[in-house]
Amino acid sequence: MAMNPTESLLQQAARWHAIASGRDLSADESRSLDSWLAQNASHRLAYADICAAAFALEQTQAAAEPIRAALPTARSPRPWLRWGLAAGAPLLLVFALLAGPRVGPSWQNWNSDLYTEIGKPLSQKLADGSVLELDTDSAVRVRLSPERRDIELIRGRLAIAVAKDPNRPLHVRSGDVDAMAVGTRFVVDRGDLGTEVGVHEGIVRVTAADGKPVDLGAGQQAFVGNDSGATRVGALASNDGWTRGMLSVEQMPLAKVLAELDRYLPERIILADETHAAMPITATLPLDDPDAALRALAQTSQLSLRHIPRIAYVMR
């Protein structure tokens, strides 16, 4: 079907929706819509704008009111409208959401030098001899120059064993946080709430947005929140078992263990009942088989698993 080239893109996009009213597009129409969309990213965006408007329209008050034009009884509303009316009662069940959104990983991957898929951590020797271990679902940019070595953690978690080179400090940047080392081994974990730096060997200088450096020794860790920007120093608690493909936990709250496993699974995990969140877990779980790890964890905690597409519920 030919689109009128004098119409604005929004009008062209809207015409596809107009044609598809109350029926499915024919195979031919469907192909020509796909080729129109493929012509230009701005066609896709215009089409998406109209889609958003149509879905917004369904949610307006006006959608629930009878129309003004006098009509014989209209065809019964679509099933989801009836469904929507039945869903009025407020939810009492409290969910624990274990981890924040996974926003835009593919976009981040395009802008990275090295990234990992979910459940596929990797270890990479850099040109300076440092060994970079990139955990599940993580991405970095790496810049090595004669004066300094820079790694930017775009997403996820890394561990690095830094090759000694006093003249060329190695910086790991995670948002506003900078961790600087000359020769050492440390872990940087960039989460939704902030960045954690844990030092296993040597000394690492951590500088947050406030510009005040804090030196961490082996066995120490620091957390810098995205909100406060303040650096909190404590004993090294996060283990680096993930670099060996294992998650070993001792008396760790169930919600935290699930959040760790969530990193490795294409599925997202939801804990159905928040009262289970604090249940202490002691276990050693295989991260190279996160599905098995999740099943084992559910069994240990006497909870059951329910799978819906790409989401796993942990429930009683």
Place this chain on the structure above:
Amino acid sequence: MSSTSPRPAPDADAQAIAELYANCYGELVAYLRRLCADHGQAEDLAQEAGMRLIAQARREAIAKPRAFLFHVATNLARDQLRRRMVSDAYAGDGDYEDGGGFAPGADHIATVQEDVARVSAALNTLTPRARDVLVLARIHGHTQKEIADRLNLQPKTVENHLTRALAQLGAALAGRRRQ
């Protein structure tokens, strides 16, 4: 309503939301694949939209959960498309000026509510005829032909009313005025 009437089990609603998501998943992925032309990304966006539906249902009852799910998914896709346009330097094309206002990782729940408010306001700017055609088509699911018969119009006139009305609502979201 009588206070003795049995309340549904507390997780009945959560169960219903989970089932709605599960039942819509295939259709949602197909829709997003058309929008993004990338199957992996379509699945990721469907999953993220499902997580947000579940999280939002935890905070308050959602009157139209299916429309909400597809709307959130659409806004996630719009975000990705904008990033892709920047990445691919498609932006120079110039014949579609993006209204902007979408920070990466913006609060999509607030965005959905704002979209609904904007569309409500835009509805009031439509002529009564355009508005009736729009509601009959998009809310009641009538075809152009059915609407033409009932309102005594030509099918092509119905299509033009619908096209202009939808473009006007779309422009309200894109932050632009219809030309």
